Amino acid sequence: MTPLPRPPAWAEPLPEAHPPAGMTVHHLPTGTYETRAALAVRGGSFRDKRQFAASAVLVRHPHGDLLIDAGFGAHVAEHVSMLPRLVRAPYRAGRTAGDQLDAAGHARDRLRGVLLTHSHWDHSSGLDRLPGTPIWMNAAERLYAATDPDGKVFRRVAQGHEVHEYGFDNHPYLGFPASFDVYGDGSVVVVPAGGHTTGSVIVFVAPPTGPRYAFIGDLTWQLDGIRRRVERPWLLSRLADSDRRQLRQDLLRIIALDGLMRIVPAHDLGSYDGVPLLTPDVATHPA
Template identity: 60%
Template sequence: MPSRPASPWTAPMPPARPPGDMGLWQLPTGTYSTRAALAVTGGSPFEQRAFAATAVLVRHPLGDLLVDAGFGAAVDEHVAMLARMERPPYHRAGTARAQLEAAGYDFRRLLGVVVTHVHWDHVSGLDSLDAPVWMNSAEAGYGAEDKHGAVYRAVSETTATRSYEMADGPYLGFPASWDVHGDGSVVIAHAGGHTPGSVVVFVALPSGERYGFIGDLTWQLDGITRGAERPWFMRRVADVDPELVRTGLERSIALRDVVHIVPAHDVSAYDPIPRLEQVDPSGTVDA
């Protein structure tokens, strides 16, 4: 049960002028399984949940971004690097790179990969993308030091880093943000707590739809629809600041009528986003 009800967002939405040829595609790279009882308060001890490991391509005429990288070519090695009790059963689909190649994607368009945070299931695919990872200083420090940054440290040996800071002030209830293209179409907002530099990536589309990729503020849509947190023992294990995660979750719940909220690991949350089927060399993308 929610500790406090989240009152819905009623203020005007921040301005956005997304270009007409902007778009969004999902690249599901695999899933891993977690018991529902460990995923969300009130989850059944007998139900296994498939956790999505999905990258999202955000196309923009000034350059494309991926949000998270999913599973990479070396995901077997990455899982083996985890503590034994943290290694889940998992299923691989194609890497983000393989899916982009199959679609004829022009990799010169790709500016980089914005990771919601540096945990293994979000950064593994950096190993095959040959694109810079975009990183804020709080998350870089965590990734360099924390034991849960081991896979990040391994993949970043061969990955360039582009540093950014969130100097654009509050955005949709979150305290700090950065408007990447200057048109309000892609805004990175600070949502620390799961890790110090965790972010939400907000995307505004020409259709008027808005998305919020909230990373691991909650793992599953139950967290939004029921206000359900992680079970207390998983909060202690998984979050560097559980109280701040609760605040970020409440901010996300407040937006659910005006923004498609996508918890990183909820397979069905990606349903409204088309898969990448065909990209012609001129850059036109057909879903």
């Protein structure tokens, strides 16, 4: 197995950001499902079982909070039954993101929306416990979710939700040709990365203290893809990815940032280590 060529490390200053003092970032774990490393990353072993994370991330911001992905929902068993048998895996469901918000005393009227890195079931299932919360999607992912066979679960859980369609401007960001600055202060910036699905995105988050984050969705399923510079197994990539050439280009862009920020593949459980959980004392304190 030959790794991808090592890209030059990012040598320019990180983009300017002015996050407000009260902004915080929190991990909302909603469950896991099991797969073999050999099916997750090239060169992985069939003996190595990986617990894939299904999570949401809450960004608390004075101008309104945002969830990145939704994780597993209350009806995850039904959602798994809608998948082709080939891709079903043993799973363990925890509390939904919506239930965790409620348990912490988070005021739902503070939640501006759920920004999906993409619309696959394990990122959107939890919408079933977030009634009335807008779904933030770009036009390419909205079309993908409406038409692709892999969008069945999304189409089920998105019923009754308003879709807030955002676009990208022509401002490059960390090697990506376009971007969307959610709050206008550089604290949350979305870039297009349409290799896994046609409208997949990466969400860069710059809190006022601590490391910056790159929430990369399913650009790679495990951190091995970044650290070892390897892609998904060939067959899995053929089945799972919309544009393998685009995915490789974006993977190299993220590899160039390794060491400059925390890179969080959505399904790498260990990559969330250090991202604080949501607690009542935090949720009820103004951002």
